[in-house]
Amino acid sequence: MTVTEPHPAVLASGYDVEQVRKDFPILSRTVHDNLPLVYLDSAATSQKPLAVLDAERTYYERHNANVHRGIHVLAEEATALYEATRDKIAAFIGATDRREVVFTKNSTEALNLVAYAMSNAETTGVEAARFRVGPGDEIVITEMEHHSNLVPWQMLARRTGATLRWIGLTDDGRLDLADLDSIINDRTKVVSMVHQSNILGTLNPVERIVARAREVGALTVLDGSQSVPHLPVDVTTLGVDFLAFTGHKMCAPTGVGVLWGRLELLEVMPPFLGGGEMIEVVTMEGSTYAPPPHRFEAGTPMISQVVGLGAAVDYLSALGMPAVAAHEHAITAYALDALASVPGLRIIGPPTAEARGGAISFVLTDDTGRNIHPHDVGQLLDERGIAVRVGHHCARPVCLRYGIPATTRASFHLYSTTAEVDALVEGLHGVRRFFSK
């Protein structure tokens, strides 16, 4: 494992966000007519530091080859770089064994991998019995899931005849755990939930739900897409069986994600995709499969993106995830206070920064109390160079729960500043003026 030198921005007193921003070339560009870019859409995707861009470029300039199967210099170098990221990821999330780290395309593929492995267990040996689901069994998710952790389980339920259940939400955007013990019961085979909501910002009490799931012997899956990039995440502490997350939200390129799983589970879990690299012995009649992690990495993987992900992990580690989390917590608290000063603005999600991340959704009305549609809010903010996201954020059931068609969402990352929050608030006053005139 490599020891990362601390980033100079965190050596001095506190966290020097202006110095951090210098690592991200895109943050200094302008948009429209020479307006500075105010990027408040990091929950959709993060921007990338030079170190990540350089890592991908250097890989292609110096080391490009297919991994694992070659015996020439380039193949060995490419394989070493690819596998080095596996070590970095394992260390980054507190995994005890590098074989527990599986590279996928993104979080969506990681979650689908588990869901499809569970239905494939039907036609696999007795060693995979733990993954089987069928009529009478129950799958539990929550009402705040991103569609990527909702639709795959709906599909699994349809394929297998199992029943999908979910934990509902309170009015202030938290999980309603009042009926936890009946929702997760002896029929529950798997519990899959989001760690930190991409639409509400809520940081969920994973340990409590995992404890209940364990009581009934259910598998646990955690969607860490919005937590791993923003705060220290340790799979041992969380106690889950699987963790899915994606590279592009944590300063890495698009096209690479991770499924972490407990080794003893991965060792008996059926594969999802078949192909090269995931096999042991192949005949025309049948095949045996490689041990994890390669059993779950069929085909030529996303090599340069994995190398970029390794550089991103180095970058985040140099800043230190506790420092990143502290910075984002401060920005979130500042933003929640500032947004509360905008008339007609209602936060959809927890109103304070307690157990909450930096994705803030809201709805807005004009002077007459009429709703200003998020599309209009986003368009007018864009005119000022402010990038936010509008819509249902791939979490339509959340919008249904709160009786709104869509929200405007501002989201922060390690490079976000209070000045950007101020620009947002000023922009929102402008939106209200525009539609109230």
Add this chain to the structure above:
Amino acid sequence: MNLDSMYQEIILDHYRNPLHRGLRDPFDAEVHHVNPTCGDEVTLRVKVVDGVVEDVSYESEGCSISQASASVMSDLVIGKKVDDALELEREFLALMQSRGTAEGDEERLEDAVAFAGVSKYPARVKCALLSWMAWKDATAKAVDPAAAAASASVSATAPATPAALDVPEQEKP
């Protein structure tokens, strides 16, 4: 960059004071169309008498562009022969697909030419087209219920707007 080209005063007027809004009887066909990427929705009814659009009534929810477009569209097609109104729909669609290169014929499209600026914003074109597509669909059902029912099973999974639009998704995570 000048948003005034999109948010024309005429659009904002229709948004604030929409025409023909509210669902009315009698009607020959009712449809419900949604814009899944942004949550815009419209329920729209059409009454056709002797080949003429007798009435268009609707309830809708969505952004200013989609609201104003429903108002402008209904005001434009009510009282027109169905064939003429369908020709206007084709002209408006062409204007929306022009990516800012067309101005539209004000003699024919009247207030709808105010949406020319919207065509420069690919993500918003669907908003302007939502009610037009709903009207076209409802009119087809009103004019020929049997044919509409037969084609419905085929087109049920097709997007409400033409594939040629190919506008960027707004809803990535």
